[in-house]
Amino acid sequence: MFLVRVLSCVAPVASWVGGTLVFGLIENWIDKTNRSYFADSKTCIVFEGLLSGYFSRSLLEATRFVVVDEIPVPNIPVLKRVMSGGAVGITFKHTYYLAPSVANDPSVHFHELVHVLQWRYLGAKPFIQRYLMETLRHGYRDAPLEVMSYALQKRFEGRGEPFDVESCVHKYLKGLPL
Ligand SMILES: [Zn+2]
Numbered sequence: 001m002f003l004v005r006v007l008s009c010v011a012p013v014a015s016w017v018g019g020t021l022v023f024g025l026i027e028n029w030i031d032k033t034n035r036s037y038f039a040d041s042k043t044c045i046v047f048e049g050l051l052s053g054y055f056s057r058s059l060l061e062a063t064r065f066v067v068v069d070e071i072p073v074p075n076i077p078v079l080k081r082v083m084s085g086g087a088v089g090i091t092f093k094h095t096y097y098l099a100p101s102v103a104n105d106p107s108v109h110f111h112e113l114v115h116v117l118q119w120r121y122l123g124a125k126p127f128i129q130r131y132l133m134e135t136l137r138h139g140y141r142d143a144p145l146e147v148m149s150y151a152l153q154k155r156f157e158g159r160g161e162p163f164d165v166e167s168c169v170h171k172y173l174k175g176l177p178l
Contacts, residue, residue: 026076030093030124031093033072034092034094041095044059044060051110051113054164054165055165059113063095063116064096069099072090078135091116091119092119094119094120107153107156111149115149127145
């Protein structure tokens with residue numbers, strides 16, 4: 001309850017960005033949420049045949065997904081808006097949550113796995129800060145972390161040669177050409 005109250009009050013204020021207390025509270029909420037859904041989650045190694053050319057076996061083994069009727073979202077207005085706008089998935093660290101309508105869509109799993117790599121590369125608090133900043137500034141679809149995920153997803157959907165997604169994500173985040 002305390003977390004909910006703090007996030008509701010603080011999130012809309014521009015000066016909150018940089019408040020490590022808030023990002024710590026969000027991370028705690030995420031860890032608790034992931035633990036509470038663990039029994040319902042499955043490992044992405046089930047997609048090894050489809051995605052092994054794109055992601056390492058260790059990443060697929062370490063990542064879990066949960067199909068849920070209602071996607072869990074921390075009480076942050078910008079995220080609530082994104083989810084109410086029809087978003088069908090969200091990634092928290094090594095776990096992502098999907099609506100039943102997309103549970104069997106390989107492109108959506110691919111997209112969320114790109115976010116897992118972003119979380120892993122940036123670290124939890126920097127990812128949370130950057131994602132929220134970008135979404136506030138640019139809107140969901142034009143937030144650079146989303147633009148990256150959608151661009152790589154499109155390349156996957158093109159059904160060309162498999163490519164190393166992890167190295168693409170690292171290059172993107174370093175601002176290097178692909
Ligand atoms: Zn996304």
